[in-house]
Amino acid sequence: MNYLPQILFAIILIAGIGFFAKNVLRLRRNINLGKDVDVSDNKPQRWKNMAKIALGQTKMVVRPIAGFLHIIVYIGFVIINIEVLEIIIDGLFGTHRIGLKVLNTSIYGFLIGSFEVLAVLVLVAVIVFWIRRNIIKIKRFLSKEMTGWPKNDGNIILYFEVVLMCLFLVMNATDVQFQELESGNVISQYLAPLFSGLSKSTLPLIERSAWWLHIIGILIFLNYLYYSKHLHILLAFPNTFYGKLIPQGQFKNNDAVTQEVKLMMDPNADPFAAPAEDAPDPEKFGASDVTDLSWVQLLNSYTCTECGRCTSECPANQTGKKLSPRKIMMDTRDRLEEVGKNIEANKGTFVDDGKQLLGDYISHEELWACTSCNACVQACPVSIDPLSIIMDMRQYLVMEQSAAPSDLNNMMGNIENNGAPWPFNQMDRLNWAEES
Amino acid sequence: MENTLRVPTMAELFAAGKQPEVLFWVGCAGSFDDRAKKITKAFVKILNKANVSFAVLGTEESCSGDPAKRSGNEFLFQMQAVTNIEVMNAYEVKKVVTACPHCFNTLKNEYPGLGGNYEVVHHTQFLKQLLSEGRITMEGGQYKGKRITFHDPCYLGRANGVYEAPRELIQKLDAELVEMKSCKTRGLCCGAGGAQMFKEPEKGDKDINIERTEQALETKPEIIAAGCPFCNTMMTDGVKNKEKEASVAVMDIAELIATAEDL
Ligand code: SF4
Ligand code: SF4
Numbered sequence: 001m002n003y004l005p006q007i008l009f010a011i012i013l014i015a016g017i018g019f020f021a022k023n024v025l026r027l028r029r030n031i032n033l034g035k036d037v038d039v040s041d042n043k044p045q046r047w048k049n050m051a052k053i054a055l056g057q058t059k060m061v062v063r064p065i066a067g068f069l070h071i072i073v074y075i076g077f078v079i080i081n082i083e084v085l086e087i088i089i090d091g092l093f094g095t096h097r098i099g100l101k102v103l104n105t106s107i108y109g110f111l112i113g114s115f116e117v118l119a120v121l122v123l124v125a126v127i128v129f130w131i132r133r134n135i136i137k138i139k140r141f142l143s144k145e146m147t148g149w150p151k152n153d154g155n156i157i158l159y160f161e162v163v164l165m166c167l168f169l170v171m172n173a174t175d176v177q178f179q180e181l182e183s184g185n186v187i188s189q190y191l192a193p194l195f196s197g198l199s200k201s202t203l204p205l206i207e208r209s210a211w212w213l214h215i216i217g218i219l220i221f222l223n224y225l226y227y228s229k230h231l232h233i234l235l236a237f238p239n240t241f242y243g244k245l246i247p248q249g250q251f252k253n254n255d256a257v258t259q260e261v262k263l264m265m266d267p268n269a270d271p272f273a274a275p276a277e278d279a280p281d282p283e284k285f286g287a288s289d290v291t292d293l294s295w296v297q298l299l300n301s302y303t304c305t306e307c308g309r310c311t312s313e314c315p316a317n318q319t320g321k322k323l324s325p326r327k328i329m330m331d332t333r334d335r336l337e338e339v340g341k342n343i344e345a346n347k348g349t350f351v352d353d354g355k356q357l358l359g360d361y362i363s364h365e366e367l368w369a370c371t372s373c374n375a376c377v378q379a380c381p382v383s384i385d386p387l388s389i390i391m392d393m394r395q396y397l398v399m400e401q402s403a404a405p406s407d408l409n410n411m412m413g414n415i416e417n418n419g420a421p422w423p424f425n426q427m428d429r430l431n432w433a434e435e436s
Numbered sequence: 437m438e439n440t441l442r443v444p445t446m447a448e449l450f451a452a453g454k455q456p457e458v459l460f461w462v463g464c465a466g467s468f469d470d471r472a473k474k475i476t477k478a479f480v481k482i483l484n485k486a487n488v489s490f491a492v493l494g495t496e497e498s499c500s501g502d503p504a505k506r507s508g509n510e511f512l513f514q515m516q517a518v519t520n521i522e523v524m525n526a527y528e529v530k531k532v533v534t535a536c537p538h539c540f541n542t543l544k545n546e547y548p549g550l551g552g553n554y555e556v557v558h559h560t561q562f563l564k565q566l567l568s569e570g571r572i573t574m575e576g577g578q579y580k581g582k583r584i585t586f587h588d589p590c591y592l593g594r595a596n597g598v599y600e601a602p603r604e605l606i607q608k609l610d611a612e613l614v615e616m617k618s619c620k621t622r623g624l625c626c627g628a629g630g631a632q633m634f635k636e637p638e639k640g641d642k643d644i645n646i647e648r649t650e651q652a653l654e655t656k657p658e659i660i661a662a663g664c665p666f667c668n669t670m671m672t673d674g675v676k677n678k679e680k681e682a683s684v685a686v687m688d689i690a691e692l693i694a695t696a697e698d699l
Contacts, residue, residue, distance in 0.1 A: 062622075249590075253550060261518055321637070399511060407636060412503075412507060420468060421633075430445070432473040
């Protein structure tokens with residue numbers, strides 16, 4: 001027996017999975033650069049959200065056309081990958097269509113038949129997606145942040161899907177034995193005649209090539225994920241699990257500030273006491289770089305599908321302001337990648353590169369355009385919270401840099417002095433009751 | 437018709453050894469802004485008519501801290517919050533009603549972590565309850581068949597999931613509730629939130645309140661109903677900008693009810 005193909009297969013499989021594992025570790029390291037947050041509460045609700053939003057795609061169907069097509073591609077993708085299991089077993093053990101040995105013909109036929117139908121549906125959906133992106137030019141795919149790599153990435157994935165689905169169908173169409181079964185070749189039987197003129201020796205050659213290319217393609221795709229918005233097919237699950245559970249309007253209170261406020265309000269505290277020798281450095285308020293964000297916010301950035309639903313609902317963006325919540329997420333991810341590469345290049349420690357998320361990626365103008373309306377949070381199909389990053393960065397601007405727009409400084413001065421955002425005296429607060 | 441409002445303060449009641457059923461948190465806009473003061477008074481008229489035992493903090497009330505927090509000044513926010521909480525806890529406040537969704541959100545969600553635990557409701561929720569308990573009645577005659585569209589305040593709707601209370605009240609007025617193309621969870625902000633109320637908008641092609649007013653006007657309403665003093669200002673400015681103020685009124689839900697009741 002000739003073991004060469006099996007050995008080759010094992011090597012390719014191990015390499016493919018090995019590279020993938022390496023990227024997963026990289027991803028983990030980068031996400032762990034974020035600050036710790038406690039997300040151990042309310043597990044049942046978290047599982048429910050994951051099942052509903054990631055598995056059930058409940059938020060996708062808010063936009064019916066895109067939602068429906070996406071569900072086809074998603075179901076197709078997941079189910080057709082069951083076929084990969086057979087390919088791996090065949091490849092490693094030198095069998096051919098092991099499924100036929102363990103299942104009876106009609107069940108096997110039913111399975112493969114459904115895969116074939118799904119493959120065609122996926123092809124159709126993917127073509128519509130491509131048309132939406134490139135011909136109809138739907139507005140949310142045209143923003144400034146969607147040029148260069150993000151634009152190509154969107155299309156590359158679609159081409160990938162087309163090639164993989166075609167290879168799967170060709171592989172079935174050129175498998176003489178499979179066609180002779182007359183079970184499960186619901187689609188491929190119509191493709192088989194295309195190859196009928198070929199000799200008995202070429203046909204298996206095409207079948208084998210399609211088979212090999214299909215599995216190699218899948219492994220390449222697996223390794224492509226890390227460099228792509230397509231990472232969401234994996235990260236949507238943890239991301240929806242760790243998504244915000246409290247009311248959208250509730251912004252977290254900064255505990256370090258609470259400590260300070262308590263101290264100030266405490267009548268027994270000595271305001272002139274020198275800080276204790278071993279007092280930790282005063283905490284930095286807010287965020288100016290990715291390492292000031294929480295790991296959930298960093299996970300958010302890798303999960304972003306770049307769909308732009310957030311941006312298209314954003315009132316600031318709709319009225320021509322620079323702010324785009326999608327860009328906030330993409331910037332966070334790009335900066336995090338940059339920091340990660342820096343760490344790799346410097347043997348495990350970050351060496352200051354003179355850059356940060358604030359200013360080099362996200363401008364003040366973008367941050368000050370936000371109305372904190374939560375439309376972006378509501379729109380996101382994978383429970384991302386761009387608003388929390390905007391608020392953390394505003395906190396840094398105001399508390400560390402006193403860099404608020406002057407109108408806001410006036411407003412805050414008024415609150416501090418008169419307890420209202422306008423220059424009215426607190427003693428006049430009840431005057432309305434006397435006015436007619 | 438009685439013209440004077442009865443507005444007891446917590447301090448007065450406390451001195452008399454009394455505890456009101458609910459604290460009416462007026463908020464800065466409701467206390468100082470000329471347009472919002474009308475909403476405050478309309479709400480008080482309804483409370484008076486229904487004989488609700490309530491009180492205000494009056495000069496002991498201070499800004500909830502919402503605009504400070506959303507501008508990024510967490511320190512100022514927490515100072516405000518802790519000060520207000522001290523006052524409210526001293527009066528043993530249990531329940532708070534407010535006509536401002538920003539105060540509503542802050543008191544309901546962000547005060548508990550700082551020691552302020554109260555049942556906080558928005559005035560539309562409170563009014564709905566008064567209605568279902570039969571403590572107020574709504575005739576609605578003068579609004580019968582009028583086209584009213586409701587603008588969801590972000591901090592009431594998306595932020596806290598309150599969509600139905602204001603709508604039920606409008607329907608109780610026998611008015612025709614017409615929805616804008618983006619409403620409820622997909623409602624568009626009026627442009628005032630996140631402390632935008634207190635600054636010039638960033639550069640863009642349009643102001644947000646104009647965009648939202650256009651959406652509202654598309655429904656051909658006679659009245660744009662609001663549930664937030666800031667939305668009210670934004671939409672009123674929008675309607676003026678479109679020169680529609682003669683035919684389209686911007687009114688708070690409390691004002692709708694008070695006028696329906698001839699208060
Ligand atoms: S919260 Fe800010 S970023 Fe998000 S949609 Fe509203 S204005 Fe845009
Ligand atoms: S944050 Fe969410 S809604 Fe916005 S682009 Fe990313 S995945 Fe889409």
